[in-house]
Amino acid sequence: DTGVSQDPRHKITKRGQNVTFRCDPISEHNRLYWYRQTLGQGPEFLTYFQNEAQLEKSRLLSDRFSAERPKGSFSTLEIQRTEQGDSAMYLCASSLGGHATNEKLFFGSGTQLSVL
Amino acid sequence: DAKTTQPPSMDCAEGRAANLPCNHSTISGNEYVYWYRQIHSQGPQYIIHGLKNNETNEMASLIITEDRKSSTLILPHATLRDTAVYYCIVTRTSGSRLTFGEGTQLTVNP
Numbered sequence: 001d002t003g004v005s006q007d008p009r010h011k012i013t014k015r016g017q018n019v020t021f022r023c024d025p026i027s028e029h030n031r032l033y034w035y036r037q038t039l040g041q042g043p044e045f046l047t048y049f050q051n052e053a054q055l056e057k058s059r060l061l062s063d064r065f066s067a068e069r070p071k072g073s074f075s076t077l078e079i080q081r082t083e084q085g086d087s088a089m090y091l092c093a094s095s096l097g098g099h100a101t102n103e104k105l106f107f108g109s110g111t112q113l114s115v116l
Numbered sequence: 117d118a119k120t121t122q123p124p125s126m127d128c129a130e131g132r133a134a135n136l137p138c139n140h141s142t143i144s145g146n147e148y149v150y151w152y153r154q155i156h157s158q159g160p161q162y163i164i165h166g167l168k169n170n171e172t173n174e175m176a177s178l179i180i181t182e183d184r185k186s187s188t189l190i191l192p193h194a195t196l197r198d199t200a201v202y203y204c205i206v207t208r209t210s211g212s213r214l215t216f217g218e219g220t221q222l223t224v225n226p
Binding site: 004041044080091092106108109 | 125144157158159160161162165201203213214215217218219
């Protein structure tokens with residue numbers, strides 16, 4: 001078990017640029033989640049996948065955000081035309097799925113995005 | 117998901133038990149209580165969860181009151197590495213839409 005891996009750990013970009021983050025879940029996990037966390041706040045749900053299907057998206061996920069999980073393994077989160085308000089930690093988590101009330105999420109260490 | 121209330125911060129001496137409270141007075145009968153923690157610069161880590169019975173695992177114990185309106189997470193012998201933000205979450209579905217509040221910052225002092 002190598003854990004959930006996220007790349008890069010840190011990203012600094014200029015306003016208006018596009019950025020893409022990658023998440024590699026634990027290999028046998030079929031569910032993958034994206035959360036966003038700003039300083040001093042708890043993580044906020046963005047979206048989740050069951051295998052390659054994107055099953056739920058938060059209203060926080062504006063049109064500038066897109067997430068994919070093309071083969072049901074790794075996932076990418078892209079932010080287009082970044083804004084300073086996008087500065088945050090982007091966290092990925094995965095789980096085995098199964099019965100919803102016994103599901104444990106395993107989180108990566110996140111990608112810290114700074115938009116200048 | 118039911119709303120939870122936690123103290124913003126707590127201190128504990130190393131080697132002592134840390135008791136972290138959580139109020140969830142509007143909890144529904146089918147909602148579980150989950151605890152996660154987040155050590156600085158890391159993602160959240162699952163600790164334990166329960167419905168109405170007390171639960172124990174290698175990390176902690178969870179005590180849920182009989183009326184289920186509150187719970188306590190117990191770290192029996194706190195170490196410096198237990199310094200983290202602890203989140204109490206009440207949910208019917210643990211995965212897709214965990215609602216993290218601001219949690220409790222636990223500081224374990226030597």
